[in-house]
Amino acid sequence: MNQTINKLKEIALNVRKDILISTCRANSGHPGGSLSATDIMVCLYFSKMRHNSKKPNDPNRDRFVLSKGHAAPALYSCLARSGYFPIKELETLRQLGSRLQGHPERTKLPGVEASTGPLGQGLSFANGVALAGKIDGGDYKVYCMIGDGESQEGMIWEAAMTSGHYKLDNLCVILDHNRLQIDGNVKDVKNIEPVKDKFSAFNFNVIEIDGHNYKEILEALEEADKVKGKPTIIIANTIKGKGVKIMENKVEWHGKACKSEELGGLCEGVC
Amino acid sequence: MERHANPRNLVVCVRGFAKMEKKPEAxxxxxxxxxxxxxxxxxxxxxxxxxxxxxxxxxxxxxxxxxxxxxxxxxxxxxxxxxxxxxxxxxxxxxxxxxxxxxxxxxxxxxxxxxxxxxxxxxxxxxxxxxxxxxxxxxxxxxxxxxxxxxxxxxxxxxxxxxxxxxxxxxxxxxxxxxxTTRSKLPILTKDSEDFVIGKGKVMNEGKDITIIATGALVHIAMDAAEELKKENISARVINIHTIKPIDQSIVLKAAKETKGIVTAEDHNVIGGLGSAVAEVLAENYPAPIKRLGIEDQFGQSGKPDELYQKYGLTKEEIIKASKAITGGARK
Missing domain, CATH: 3.40.50.970 (Thiamin diphosphate (ThDP)-binding fold, Pyr/PP domains)
Incomplete structure (x- = not known):
C-alpha cells in the first residue's frame, strides 16, 4: 500500500501544480476548493476507479460526478493525467473556444460525466446513473463529490432522501468538508452540522476520514464497496487550499487565481 | 354563461368538424x-x-x-x-x-x-x-x-x-x-391516419381571409369560431401548432401571406408562449397584423374551467372579435 500511496502523492503534487497554472493562465477559477478535493480525486482516478481514457463511454466504467463543479481544475488535471486529453490543454482553461469550461460540461470534454456548477444538482444526477445501473444489473460504481457549502442547497437533501430510499449501494458520496465558503466559515454562514448525523438520518452509511490521509481515503473507498443495502457517504475533513501554504484555510482563495509573478514560487512550494 | 366557452362542452359544439366515434378525453x-x-x-x-x-x-x-x-x-x-x-x-x-x-x-x-x-x-x-x-x-x-x-x-x-x-x-x-398536457376532457379532433411530426403545424380548417393559430384546448375553440365566422362569410384558416418550439415557420408565413392576418389563441400568458413565438416569426420575416389571445399577463384564480375561460377571454367570441378586427368585417 505504501508504494501505491507514494505514487499517488507524486501525482497529487502535479495535479496541484496544474490547478495553480491553469487558473493563473485563466486569471480566474477556484483554486481553494480544487486543492481541498485533490487527494480524494487522485485516489479515485489513479487507484480506485475502473476507467479507461481510450474508452470514455464504456458502459461498465465507474463514474465520477463532481457536484461541486467549481473544482473543475482538479477534475481536468486528473482527466488529462489519465490520458483523456493532452496535459498541455489544461492551460486553455476558461478561455474562448476551450473544451475546459469554467464549470465542467459533459458535451465538451471526454471523461466529464456530468455538467455541474449550479450547486446541489450533481447528487440527483448521480442517483439517476446509479438507478440505471440497478435497472441494467451493471456492476459499476458511482462516485459523487459534494461540497459542505453546497450542502446548504435543499436539492442535496431531496437527493439524499432518494439515495437512501432506493438503497443505492452502488453510490458513494464524498463530502469535501473544507469548512469554508465564499461568505466565510460554513458554520457562520449557515451551519450544516451535525452533518454526519444528518446523513445517518437519511439512511446513509457514514464514514468520517481525514481527506488528505491516503490510507484513510483508500480504506474508506474499500469499505464503501462492502456495505450493501444503503449508500455510503465519506465525510472527508479537508483544508481549503491544501498544499499551497498561502492559500490554506484562506477563504479569499475560493475564487481567485494567483498572479503570474507568484506562480513559479507557489508551484515550487506545493506540498 | 356562454355554453360553448367550455372545452368540455365542445363535445357538443364541434359537430361538423370531427366525427364523434371516439370518446372525449383529456x-x-x-x-x-x-x-x-x-x-x-x-x-x-x-x-x-x-x-x-x-x-x-x-x-x-x-x-x-x-x-x-x-x-x-x-x-x-x-x-x-x-x-x-x-x-x-x-x-x-x-x-x-x-x-x-x-x-x-x-x-x-x-x-x-x-x-x-x-x-x-x-x-x-x-x-x-x-x-x-x-x-x-x-x-x-x-x-x-x-x-x-x-x-x-x-x-x-x-x-x-x-x-x-x-x-x-x-x-x-x-x-x-x-x-x-391538460386536465379537461376534449373531443378527438385529429385522425388515426395522421402522422405526428415534431415541428410541423397542421391546417385543421382551410380558409383565406384570416388565420387562427392555436394550441391545445384552444384549437377546439378556434374551430368553433371558424364555424361561426363562416356563417358571416369570413373564411378562417385554423392551424394547430402542437410544436411550439421549434415552431413551423413556413406554415405561419404561408398563412401571413395568404390571409389578412393572424389571431393566436392559447391557455398561457400572451408573453412568452405561442403568441410570442408566432409574433417573432412574423416580425422578422413578414410583418402582418396579429392579435394574441391568451392570459393577459396576469395570474388566474379558482373557478370552474369554463368560467375561467370566459373570464380570461379564451372564447370563441373573443376569437371572432379579433378576427373581424383584422379582416374589417365580412368579406365582400
Missing part, C-alpha cells in the same frame, strides 16, 4: 396511453413526483413497475435524476403538474438542456383550465420557461390521440423536450 389520458405503448422500448423509464394518478403516469407504473420511480414531492430532484438516467442511455419521462415540472424544476431542466440530455419533462394540468386549484397551480408561464432554453423542444397536443402520437415521437426524438 390530453393527459393520451399521455397515459402513449407512455404505456412507449414502454415496449425497454429504455423508457418514468418518474413522477407524487402525482402519478393525476398525470396518468400511473398507467406506466401499473404495466412496468420496475421502470417507474416515484421521487416523492421533489420535482427538482426528479428532473436531476432523470438527467442521470438519460446520461446512462435511458429515455426518462419526468412527470408532474406543469407548474411544478417546469417552475420547481427549472434549474435541473436548464442543466439537462445544457447537457443536451434526452430528458422528457411532462407537465399536466396546464393553464387556467386547471380550474379550482387556483393561480398557484395554473401554469401560465411554463411554455415560456421551456421555450427560452436552447435545444428544448416544446409540445402541446390538441387532443388525446395526438398526445399518444406525440409521446411515441418523443421517444424517437433525441434531446430534451417538454410535453404539456
Amino acid at each position: 390530453t393527459r389520458d393520451g399521455f397515459g396511453k402513449g407512455i404505456v405503448e412507449a414502454g415496449k422500448n425497454k429504455d423508457v423509464v418514468v418518474l413522477d413526483a407524487d402525482l402519478a394518478e393525476s398525470t396518468r403516469s400511473i398507467k406506466f407504473q401499473e404495466k412496468y413497475p420496475e421502470r417507474f420511480f416515484d421521487m416523492g414531492i421533489a420535482e427538482m430532484d426528479m428532473v436531476g435524476t432523470a438527467a442521470g438516467l438519460a446520461a446512462s442511455g435511458k429515455i426518462p419521462f419526468a412527470c408532474s403538474f406543469a407548474v411544478f415540472a417546469t417552475g420547481r424544476a427549472y434549474g435541473a431542466m436548464r442543466l439537462a438542456a445544457i447537457s443536451e440530455l434526452n430528458v422528457k419533462i411532462v407537465g399536466s394540468h396546464a393553464g387556467v383550465g386547471t380550474g379550482e386549484d387556483g393561480a398557484t397551480h395554473q401554469s401560465i408561464d411554463d411554455i415560456s420557461l421551456a421555450r427560452t432554453l436552447p435545444g428544448m423542444t416544446v409540445i402541446q397536443p390538441c387532443d388525446s390521440l395526438e398526445t399518444e402520437k406525440a409521446v411515441l415521437a418523443l421517444v424517437r426524438h433525441k434531446g430534451p423536450a417538454y410535453l404539456r
Whole structure:
C-alpha cells in the first residue's frame, strides 16, 4: 500500500501544480476548493476507479460526478493525467473556444460525466446513473463529490432522501468538508452540522476520514464497496487550499487565481 | 354563461368538424396511453413526483413497475435524476403538474438542456383550465420557461390521440423536450391516419381571409369560431401548432401571406408562449397584423374551467372579435 500511496502523492503534487497554472493562465477559477478535493480525486482516478481514457463511454466504467463543479481544475488535471486529453490543454482553461469550461460540461470534454456548477444538482444526477445501473444489473460504481457549502442547497437533501430510499449501494458520496465558503466559515454562514448525523438520518452509511490521509481515503473507498443495502457517504475533513501554504484555510482563495509573478514560487512550494 | 366557452362542452359544439366515434378525453389520458405503448422500448423509464394518478403516469407504473420511480414531492430532484438516467442511455419521462415540472424544476431542466440530455419533462394540468386549484397551480408561464432554453423542444397536443402520437415521437426524438398536457376532457379532433411530426403545424380548417393559430384546448375553440365566422362569410384558416418550439415557420408565413392576418389563441400568458413565438416569426420575416389571445399577463384564480375561460377571454367570441378586427368585417 505504501508504494501505491507514494505514487499517488507524486501525482497529487502535479495535479496541484496544474490547478495553480491553469487558473493563473485563466486569471480566474477556484483554486481553494480544487486543492481541498485533490487527494480524494487522485485516489479515485489513479487507484480506485475502473476507467479507461481510450474508452470514455464504456458502459461498465465507474463514474465520477463532481457536484461541486467549481473544482473543475482538479477534475481536468486528473482527466488529462489519465490520458483523456493532452496535459498541455489544461492551460486553455476558461478561455474562448476551450473544451475546459469554467464549470465542467459533459458535451465538451471526454471523461466529464456530468455538467455541474449550479450547486446541489450533481447528487440527483448521480442517483439517476446509479438507478440505471440497478435497472441494467451493471456492476459499476458511482462516485459523487459534494461540497459542505453546497450542502446548504435543499436539492442535496431531496437527493439524499432518494439515495437512501432506493438503497443505492452502488453510490458513494464524498463530502469535501473544507469548512469554508465564499461568505466565510460554513458554520457562520449557515451551519450544516451535525452533518454526519444528518446523513445517518437519511439512511446513509457514514464514514468520517481525514481527506488528505491516503490510507484513510483508500480504506474508506474499500469499505464503501462492502456495505450493501444503503449508500455510503465519506465525510472527508479537508483544508481549503491544501498544499499551497498561502492559500490554506484562506477563504479569499475560493475564487481567485494567483498572479503570474507568484506562480513559479507557489508551484515550487506545493506540498 | 356562454355554453360553448367550455372545452368540455365542445363535445357538443364541434359537430361538423370531427366525427364523434371516439370518446372525449383529456390530453393527459393520451399521455397515459402513449407512455404505456412507449414502454415496449425497454429504455423508457418514468418518474413522477407524487402525482402519478393525476398525470396518468400511473398507467406506466401499473404495466412496468420496475421502470417507474416515484421521487416523492421533489420535482427538482426528479428532473436531476432523470438527467442521470438519460446520461446512462435511458429515455426518462419526468412527470408532474406543469407548474411544478417546469417552475420547481427549472434549474435541473436548464442543466439537462445544457447537457443536451434526452430528458422528457411532462407537465399536466396546464393553464387556467386547471380550474379550482387556483393561480398557484395554473401554469401560465411554463411554455415560456421551456421555450427560452436552447435545444428544448416544446409540445402541446390538441387532443388525446395526438398526445399518444406525440409521446411515441418523443421517444424517437433525441434531446430534451417538454410535453404539456391538460386536465379537461376534449373531443378527438385529429385522425388515426395522421402522422405526428415534431415541428410541423397542421391546417385543421382551410380558409383565406384570416388565420387562427392555436394550441391545445384552444384549437377546439378556434374551430368553433371558424364555424361561426363562416356563417358571416369570413373564411378562417385554423392551424394547430402542437410544436411550439421549434415552431413551423413556413406554415405561419404561408398563412401571413395568404390571409389578412393572424389571431393566436392559447391557455398561457400572451408573453412568452405561442403568441410570442408566432409574433417573432412574423416580425422578422413578414410583418402582418396579429392579435394574441391568451392570459393577459396576469395570474388566474379558482373557478370552474369554463368560467375561467370566459373570464380570461379564451372564447370563441373573443376569437371572432379579433378576427373581424383584422379582416374589417365580412368579406365582400
